[in-house]
Amino acid sequence: MSIEVKIPDIGPDLVEVIEILVKKNDKVKKEQSLILVEGEKASMEIPSPNSGKIKKIFINIGDKVKHNDLILIMEEVNEKLNSNNKDFSSIFRKNKKKDVILNDFNFKKNTSFHASPLVRRLARLSKIDLKNLVGSGRNGRILKEDLELYKNKKSKEKNFLNYKNKNVNDVIKNYKSNNRVEFTKIQAASSYNLQKSWSTIPHVTQFYESDITELEKFRKKINIIKNNKSNKQITLLSIITKIVGKSLKKFSLFNTFFSNKENSFIFNEEINIGIAVNTEKGLVVPVIKEVNKKELYELSFEINQKCTDARSNKLTLLDFQGGSFTISSLGKLGGKGFTPIINAPQVGILGISKTIVKPIWKNKNFCPCLVLPFSLSYDHRIIDGVYGANFMKYISQLLSDIKLLIL
Numbered sequence: 001m002s003i004e005v006k007i008p009d010i011g012p013d014l015v016e017v018i019e020i021l022v023k024k025n026d027k028v029k030k031e032q033s034l035i036l037v038e039g040e041k042a043s044m045e046i047p048s049p050n051s052g053k054i055k056k057i058f059i060n061i062g063d064k065v066k067h068n069d070l071i072l073i074m075e076e077v078n079e080k081l082n083s084n085n086k087d088f089s090s091i092f093r094k095n096k097k098k099d100v101i102l103n104d105f106n107f108k109k110n111t112s113f114h115a116s117p118l119v120r121r122l123a124r125l126s127k128i129d130l131k132n133l134v135g136s137g138r139n140g141r142i143l144k145e146d147l148e149l150y151k152n153k154k155s156k157e158k159n160f161l162n163y164k165n166k167n168v169n170d171v172i173k174n175y176k177s178n179n180r181v182e183f184t185k186i187q188a189a190s191s192y193n194l195q196k197s198w199s200t201i202p203h204v205t206q207f208y209e210s211d212i213t214e215l216e217k218f219r220k221k222i223n224i225i226k227n228n229k230s231n232k233q234i235t236l237l238s239i240i241t242k243i244v245g246k247s248l249k250k251f252s253l254f255n256t257f258f259s260n261k262e263n264s265f266i267f268n269e270e271i272n273i274g275i276a277v278n279t280e281k282g283l284v285v286p287v288i289k290e291v292n293k294k295e296l297y298e299l300s301f302e303i304n305q306k307c308t309d310a311r312s313n314k315l316t317l318l319d320f321q322g323g324s325f326t327i328s329s330l331g332k333l334g335g336k337g338f339t340p341i342i343n344a345p346q347v348g349i350l351g352i353s354k355t356i357v358k359p360i361w362k363n364k365n366f367c368p369c370l371v372l373p374f375s376l377s378y379d380h381r382i383i384d385g386v387y388g389a390n391f392m393k394y395i396s397q398l399l400s401d402i403k404l405l406i407l
Contacts, residue, residue: 001075002074002076003052003073003074003075004073005071005073006067006070007037007046007065007066007068007069007071008067009067009318010037010039010067010316010317011039011067011316011321012066012067013039013066014039014064014065014066015037015039015064015066016037016038016062016064016065017035017059017061017064017065018037018043019036019120020034020035020057020059021033021036022034022035022057022072024055025053026053026054027053027054028048028053028074029048029051030050030051032047033045034046034072035059037065039185044315044316044317046071051076051077052075053074053077054072055073055074055075056072057072058072058073059072114141114142115130115135115142115143116312116314118144118280119144121281121313122147123142126151128150128151130142132150133146133147133150186279187282190282193344194341196344197342197343197344200344201258201344201379201381202380203339203342203377203380204377204378204380204383204388206378206385206392207337207375208373208374208392209372209374209396210372210396210400211369211370211371211399211400212236212355212370212399213370214401215236215400215402216236216370218402219234219235219239222234232297232300232301234296234297235300236372237275237303237327237329238299238300238303239296239399239402240327240329240399241291241303242291242294242296242299242405243395243398244273244327244350244395245271245273247391248273248292249271249292251387251390251391252267253347254347254348254378255271256347256382257324257346257347258345258379258381258382259345260345268324270290270322270324271290271324271325272288272289272291272322272324272325273287273288273291273323273324273325273326274287274288274320274325274327274346275303275306275307275326276328276329277306277307277310279310279311279313281313284310284320285326286307286315286320287320287321287323288302288303289322323346325346325348325350326340326342326346326348327352328340328350328352329351330351330354331354333354334352334353334354334373336353336354337351337353337373337374338351342378342379347382348376349376349377349378350376351374351375351376351377352374353372353373353375355370355371355372357371358371372399376388376391376392
């Protein structure tokens with residue numbers, strides 16, 4: 001039986017086909033990656049819905065595709081795939097200190113390999129042909145560790161780059177020898193959007209700070225009582241996100257977006273907050289949906305997962321859609337304050353800076369308190385100064401007394 005394979009629901013935007021992972025007459029398994037596509041903010045692999053044999057491919061590298069576009073036709077089969085897709089993990093375990101190259105094991109060249117978008121990017125930067133590798137992952141999937149083994153053997157370098165902790169500037173420094181470097185697609189999209197936002201929106205930025213001494217004591221106490229693992233702990237960012245969600249409900253003008261065509265603003269039906277995340281490819285803003293309906297633990301886990309997926313290039317276009325407000329947290333790097341740029345067509349963005357210990361006058365004495373500086377940029381066409389100041393004051397009150405969240 002012939003099966004038509006189409007682009008699944010990845011959002012309304014067009015994406016570009018950057019790699020075709022199969023060819024005519026190839027036999028593939030269910031969930032095996034067929035093509036790799038890339039949009040403005042993310043790249044993703046499109047998996048096969050069934051096991052079968054490829055009969056005809058209808059797309060080419062560089063094509064722009066969208067939801068329901070035909071990728072290929074395959075013939076459904078039930079037979080097991082040949083050794084091209086066998087699990088080489090046992091081979092890898094026996095050869096931990098050796099490079100896992102097909103020629104080392106007297107196999108034919110690997111023409112159908114499996115690797116994540118991040119691994120493919122790292123391979124391109126390192127000028128490594130993935131067809132020369134057999135992955136140590138499930139079904140021969142190529143992992144970052146396999147790239148490290150390969151590069152160590154070929155270059156005999158003692159210090160292999162740890163990409164996990166590298167940013168865009170590090171990649172450019174190590175891999176670009178000329179004086180001109182082109183933007184990644186994410187950088188190009190961000191550059192255009194930020195320039196347009198800054199030049200078309202009348203920004204006003206206000207600064208505030210809040211005593212979060214009791215909040216931090218509460219957060220740490222709860223995490224100790226619950227004995228949670230690091231990826232399931234309540235984080236300060238998750239509490240701030242929850243507080244902003246409650247504040248957006250009370251100050252609903254901040255939960256709107258500006259319509260240039262109709263010269264008006266429209267209220268959002270949901271409270272969806274974008275979290276700015278720094279990645280190797282640039283800054284991305286995945287969206288946490290319906291923040292006001294989620295518990296703190298659930299919210300903390302989801303934010304952590306979104307940030308991890310963003311840095312691993314695992315987010316889809318749907319993860320970036322629907323945001324009504326944005327939080328940009330610089331954490332320990334935050335300094336005293338900064339002026340975040342609005343993520344249009346939203347009308348506001350909150351910037352979180354580094355917590356500091358300051359003496360604050362309490363009960364006729366100066367007391368050491370943990371203070372959180374934060375800043376708010378907003379669209380002055382919709383928000384005036386008094387409304388913005390009251391919004392920040394309300395956020396500060398919730399930060400100083402988290403019990404107000406239940407009211």
